[in-house]
Structure formats: C-alpha cells, structure tokens
Amino acid sequence: MIRISILYPNRDGSRFDFPYYVETHMPMSIGLLGAHPGYRGVSVERGLGGAEPGSRPAYVAMCHFLFDSLEDFLAAFMPNAPALQGDMPNYTDIEPVIQFNEVLISG
Amino acid sequence: MIRISILYPNRDGSRFDFPYYVETHMPMSIGLLGAHPGYRGVSVERGLGGAEPGSRPAYVAMCHFLFDSLEDFLAAFMPNAPALQGDMPNYTDIEPVIQFNEVLISG
Numbered sequence: 001m002i003r004i005s006i007l008y009p010n011r012d013g014s015r016f017d018f019p020y021y022v023e024t025h026m027p028m029s030i031g032l033l034g035a036h037p038g039y040r041g042v043s044v045e046r047g048l049g050g051a052e053p054g055s056r057p058a059y060v061a062m063c064h065f066l067f068d069s070l071e072d073f074l075a076a077f078m079p080n081a082p083a084l085q086g087d088m089p090n091y092t093d094i095e096p097v098i099q100f101n102e103v104l105i106s107g
Numbered sequence: 108m109i110r111i112s113i114l115y116p117n118r119d120g121s122r123f124d125f126p127y128y129v130e131t132h133m134p135m136s137i138g139l140l141g142a143h144p145g146y147r148g149v150s151v152e153r154g155l156g157g158a159e160p161g162s163r164p165a166y167v168a169m170c171h172f173l174f175d176s177l178e179d180f181l182a183a184f185m186p187n188a189p190a191l192q193g194d195m196p197n198y199t200d201i202e203p204v205i206q207f208n209e210v211l212i213s214g
Contacts, residue, residue, distance in 0.1 A: 003152050005169065022211050030214075045110050045208035048177075057206040062112065064171075070155075099164040101152035104129050107137075 001040060001103040002070050008094045010047060010060040017091040018046060021061065025087050032080040033065060038072025041065075060094070070100060108147060108210040109177050113170040115201045117154060123167050124198040125153060132194050133170070139187040140172060145179025148172075167201070177207060 008016060026044055033039055043064045047057030067073040077084070115123060133151055140146055150171045154164025174180040184191070 002155075003150070005152075007165075018211075026212055030212075041214055042212060043110070043210060044212035045112075045210050048109075048207040048209055050207075051205035057208070058114075058204050059206065062208060097165050098158035099166060100155045100157075101164070101169060102155055103150060103152050104125075105133055105137075105149060105151035107148055 001106065002067050002073060003101040003103055004065040004067070004073055005097075005099050005101060006063040006065075007059045007097040007099075008061045008092060009097065010057055011094060014060070014094045015092055016060050016094060018061070020091040025091055026063070028087065029063075029084055032084065033073075033076045036067075036072060036076035038068040039065075039076060040067055059097075066103070073100075108213065109174050109180060110208040110210050111172040111174070111180055112204075112206050112208060113172075114166045114204040114206075115168045115199060116204065117164055117167040118201060121167070121201045122199055123201060125168070128168065128198040132198055135194065136170075136191055139191065140180075140183045143174075143179060143183035145175040146172075146183060147174055166204075173210070180207075 022044065026042075030042060043062075045062045047059050047061060049055055049057055065073065067076070129151065133149075137149060152169045154166045154168060156162055156164050172180065174183070
C-alpha cells in the first residue's frame with residue numbers, strides 16, 4: 001500500500017483555515033479521490049506541538065491518503081488535480097511538502 | 108484521538124537500517140506501547156519520492172502512533188523511553204522530527 005503525505009509547514013504569518021479545510025476542501029477531496037476503487041482511506045490532523053514541552057509543531061496540518069498503489073493514486077488524482085489544487089488558496093497560502101510512501105507496517 | 112508522528116529527515120550521508128527498524132525496533136515499540144489500553148495502532152512507512160517526478164522524499168521514514176489521548180501516549184511512552192530511545196542508534200543516526208497531532212478526520 002501507498003501513503004501520500006501532504007504536510008503543511010508551520011510558518012510564521014502563514015494562513016490555514018481549518019473550518020474550510022475540514023468542512024469543504026476535505027469532503028470534496030474524499031468525494032473525488034474516494035470514488036477510485038484503489039482508495040483505502042484518509043487521515044487529517046492538526047499539529048498540536050513538538051516533542052519539547054511548549055514547542056510549536058513542525059507542521060500546522062497533515063493529510064495522508066492511503067491507496068493500493070501509486071498508479072491508483074495518480075489515476076484518481078490527475079483528472080481532479082485542477083479542482084483540488086485550485087481550491088488550496090481558499091484555505092491556505094502554505095506550500096505543502098508532499099511525499100509518497102510505501103507502507104511497511106499498518107495496524 | 109492523538110497521532111504522534113516521528114519523521115526521519117532524508118539527509119545526505121545519513122544511515123537508516125530498515126531491516127533492523129522493521130524487524131526489531133518496531134516490534135519492540137509495538138510490544139511496549141501497544142500494551143497500554145489507550146493504544147489504537149501504528150503506521151510505518153518508507154519514503155519513496157517527492158511530488159516532483161524523480162525527486163527525493165523529504166523523509167526517509169515515518170512512524171505514526173495512534174492513541175486515545177496525549178495522556179495515554181505519555182503514560183505508555185515515558186516508562187519505556189530509555190529502552191526505545193536507547194535502541195535508536197541501532198538503526199539510525201538521524202534526529203527525528205516529532206510532533207503531536209489531533210486527528211480531525213479518520214476513515
């Protein structure tokens with residue numbers, strides 16, 4: 001299985017609209033990507049803090065999509081990329097760190 | 108729910124022993140932390156690449172623990188911190204980015 005991680009760095013002065021992200025953007029993303037048979041799930045998280053007590057989290061938000069394969073993710077994502085990426089300015093001005101991962105342990 | 112993310116930055120010349128991590132360190136971690144009733148699961152991943160074709164992933168590996176609450180995680184982790192942190196040099200010389208997250212969407 002493949003996990004696609006979208007990490008939003010926690011930068012001073014940046015903007016991240018959690019209500020829009022959780023109530024509008026993510027339901028749209030799940031609706032579009034979740035229609036693919038290779039879709040296996042999603043996790044969306046808000047950064048609370050770092051390992052040192054009182055420290056800020058490295059990422060203000062994280063989103064992880066789970067798919068059977070990278071090919072499945074790309075097949076699901078590419079036709080919807082304009083809609084999904086075009087919606088990003090509605091909730092953030094942060095350039096996310098995106099990476100593809102092979103799932104080694106899941107449970 | 109709370110997710111604890113342990114992200115290992117992909118630095119030139121750094122060392123990460125996946126066989127040891129997956130076959131020895133993670134089973135020990137899951138054995139020690141999974142004994143707590145607030146434990147809800149774990150995901151371990153190997154970074155394959157970034158969003159740009161052919162680019163390297165920002166993180167060589169990621170580990171995410173799921174717990175009912177931060178208090179549950181700390182109660183599970185603190186007594187085992189010496190054993191778990193003491194085992195790290197056996198698989199890597201990378202200082203991980205660690206952060207606590209509130210799970211907003213899971214499915």
